[in-house]
Amino acid sequence: MGQKGAEGEMIELVGVSKKYGSFTALHEVDLEIEQGEFIAILGPSGCGKTTLLKLLAGFMGPTDGFIVMDDSTVASAKRVTPPEKRNIGMVFQSFALWPHMTIADHIKFPLDHHPNRKKESRQEVQERMGEVLRLVGLDSFSDRYPSELSGGQKQRVALARAIAPKPNLMLMDEPFSALDVELRMEMRKEIQKLHRETGASIVFVTHDQGEALAIADRIVVMNQGRIEQIASPEMIYTRPETEFVATFVGKCNLVKGQWQDGSFIPKINPHCLWPDLGVAKTFKKNGIYPVRPEQLQLSMVALNGVHGRVTFVQYQGHEIHYTVEISGETWTVHESVYSPRFYVGDEVTVGLKKAVKPEKVLVSN
């Protein structure tokens, strides 16, 4: 997608672990981030994603492994380059604006001190300030204090402060979690725009899979201190490689059964035969077919197929979410509002939608 230069990897994490006493927050993480790449780190709270971000920032050092940035090792178990000496910018979860400084002060601060921008004339600093303020659309607010701004404006100040010294790497720690839904959508675009214009690599931490899918070039899914999968949003969504990714990102139903010659026979009804729409090897080995809710469809009871009973119906506007109980298992099915409507208690047959073309082809690039 928006990859700028293809100069190869700019940041490399090799076998990075972080332990707090006997608790391991990160297990031997390997990750490469390319120049200009937009990476989202996705995972539930406590999965180690914030720890990873803090290690990249330099607020703490790894217990094992090392981190390379721009060809120099910035962190190892022995030595850590502090954040003030790294060429980075960061947007904090709660903005972290200084209450005693104006907006202009906030942007001037990194221009005065950041290692990337130190030897600049006063005029250049002024010019850069104006440029950055215009970029985030706050040029008329430069004399205000943070307490006089709305949530969205604070977020823009935080962004402006981070990009002002033109860092190579931008770190974002759930930057939208303090905003309401409407504003989030707007800020997503804002960040995509900034990414295009600055060309910096971005590492964006979030627990919202929709956000990660929407803005990242690549997604790193983490769970319990380990990386589960690294891939493009489409790959993560349609071809999950682990059970965790399948359920956390795609909300998949993990159907048990048997794989035979590239087809799947569900345990519940051995008379069915489901084609392979792009299932990862690990699932095939374990006899699981991860089916996303929108891959399933409901129909009136038919002879062939899996039978069940609707237990919950949630109308969502653009689609309808059904919960279907099938011999003790609970499946989630998302149906379009244009398909036949079912109600609680209805006996239904659940089938796999015929894909127009196998998703293997769709994501093979």
Added chain:
Amino acid sequence: MIIKQRMAEERRKGLPPFSLFFQNKNFYKGIGLLAVFLLFLLPVLRLIWLSFVNEGSLTFGYYSEILREQATWATVRNTLVIVMGSTILALVLGVAFSWIVAYVQIRGKRAMQLFIFLPFIIPSYITTLAWTQFFGGAGPVAAILALLPGNLQVPNLYSIGGIILLLGLSHYPLVFLFTVNVFRKIPRDLEEAAATSGLSKKQTLRKVVLPLALPGIASGGLIAFLSNLDNFGIPAFLGTPSNIRVLSTYIYEQVVGFGPEAFSRAAVLSVMLGVIALFGTLLQWFLLRRSRVTETVRGDMSPRIFLKPVRQTLLEIGLWTFLLVTSLMPLVAMGALSLISAYGVPFEWGNLSLKNYEYVFFTDMKPLAALSNSLGLAIVTMAICLVLGTLFACLRFKFPGWSTKTAELFITIPYALPGTVFALCMIFMWMEPVPGWNPGIYGTALILFIAYATRFMVLQIRGSYTALLQIDPSMDEAARISGATGWVRWRKVLLPLLFPGILSGALLVFLMALTELTVSSLLWSSGTETVGVVIFGYEQAGYSTYSTAFSTVLVLGILLGGLLFMALGKLWDRKVLKAK
């Protein structure tokens, strides 16, 4: 959860930029702890030691001697009665006021809180002086009672009842301070849940609100208890003329009475006083043992109980009358009576003059010298505490391990001890810091500096530490990401944010040191009199017109300083923090 907590610790460690000095952590840790132990805890241990030692051998002789004396038991009985009575009074007043201020819709709460705090910033011996004038022969109470039919007598303040009244009035602001936010933080929905479960307002108060407020009430009660036990000014001013002794004044009498065994006897009495204080702390611990607190994060400032307009007005009138009569009127009476030309003459136009002021400030050289002594003491103590206390607060924040916790505990002890006991500890410690070597610290101003810095250090630490806790770590992290190193981070980001907290700690130290009486009354020597000592001296010599004149000037000075501080605080909020 664990990870979050640990991360918070890890983040803190990144904060103060002087980590270079702490390369060899254990070595410095050991040195620091030893220094804190020597300065703060050893004096107390030496006091306890001395109560058991007679000419180099261990003995219980002093204990058995003192415990056999009638006077001891009378003093202990007085102490217990007075402390219990005044603690109950302070608790009732403090809890009632804090409940009303937190819960009931009334106007002018801010002004009301200022008046509640007035007895807190005026030293209690001056308050006592004001009350004796207020209730005195020429005072307004006597004048009003004389107008009323019947032969009404002015209540005698020089009695156990009077001491209880003044201690209670002086210390209920402490209870208020501890409980008002506890009441505000009780989640409103807990009361609503009780109401929907069918409890009446009164039942809710009894079964939900008060149990939840218990931790605040108990710690407020403990502070009031310890302050009542510790107070020297009130029982000294009111009890001494009528031969009512409590432990703190009895210890004082032992020490100033000299005699061959004065210090040892005083040490034994101090240990007894310490044991009583310990019991209070245990009682509080016992009360809080099983309480679990769920609080809303921020206090709920809006009122929960609305009264009918008439009742509200009546309540407001009642509260204001109480506040004005107990906090302002006595001071006004004292100010007015300081203008009469001689003790005992009626308060009439012809008898007014500035003669007392003239004597205090021009004839007698002591008050001015004392004022400059006290100011010097206060400024130096504030400066020492400001630097060392803030430094320690940073360490405590950056290394929240057992070593800094232990050090803080040691540093708290001199402040928690009753003043007379602490002064005695200082004498034992610094008369001969190393046995057999007397560097002449005791008997000079130096011992006052040491004593004040030791005693008030914890106030600055608390103030600075709270200020550090209130800064979100991301404030500092954002500065580091922006490339700011060591000093720039402090100057541009941390200090402006910490400033109000550190300053209020420093001002508290200043105020306490400026008006201190108990410790200096035992440690002063000729030429190093403090303000408190001079007023106490006048009072003991019967020159109450002079002491009132001097006190009036002090009260005006403190009030002026307080107003200035408030105005500056407002300005700071508006200019710098933009009224958060």
